[in-house]
Amino acid sequence: VEPGESGGGLVQAGGSLRLSCAASGRTFSNYAMGWFRQAPGGEREFVAAISWSGGSTYYADFVKGRFTISRDNAKNTVYLQMNSLKPEDTAVYYCVADDPLPPRYRTPAAWEYWGQGTQVTVSS
Numbered sequence: 001v002e003p004g005e006s007g008g009g010l011v012q013a014g015g016s017l018r019l020s021c022a023a024s025g026r027t028f029s030n031y032a033m034g035w036f037r038q039a040p041g042g043e044r045e046f047v048a049a050i051s052w053s054g055g056s057t058y059y060a061d062f063v064k065g066r067f068t069i070s071r072d073n074a075k076n077t078v079y080l081q082m083n084s085l086k087p088e089d090t091a092v093y094y095c096v097a098d099d100p101l102p103p104r105y106r107t108p109a110a111w112e113y114w115g116q117g118t119q120v121t122v123s124s
Contacts, residue, residue: 001025001113003033003095008118011085015122019080021095021115028076029053032101035069035080037091037120038109046092046106048080058105085122092117 007019021033034049048069049058057069066085071078078095095115102110 001028001031001097003097003113003115005093005095005115005118007121008093010021010123013085013087013124016081016083016086017085017120018083019093019118019120021078021080023076023078023095023097023113029073029115031099032105033069033071033078033095034058034096034105034111036094036096036111037089038117039088039091040093042091042113044108046108047093049101050078050104052099056101060106085120087102087124090120090122092119094095099102103107 001023002025003021003023005021016037027117035047036044050069054071068081096111097113098111104110
């Protein structure tokens with residue numbers, strides 16, 4: 001499966017963005033999906049993940065209550081709704097996929113498929 005992100009851009013602090021990840025290739029609905037991010041000079045860090053059915057979701061503590069991950073298997077797309085954005089959310093956001101959900105899903109190396117990333121910039 002090949003993830004492809006879209007929806008990044010420049011937004012003011014307190015604003016919202018919705019990232020999309022359309023995955024082509026193998027049966028999308030078999031795959032757990034997730035999002036990581038990497039700020040300039042930083043390491044890739046886990047943001048959120050969702051099970052193949054959408055029935056289970058997982059979040060990093062720093063986005064709980066602000067970000068929501070969801071998926072539409074009919075459209076082969078996973079979304080990351082980001083609200084109340086902060087300047088520290090500025091990063092390249094990557095979509096990831098794997099079957100099944102990796103036990104160590106918070107670890108970048110656990111995921112097999114990666115998108116190219118989309119830039120999110122939050123101005124203060």
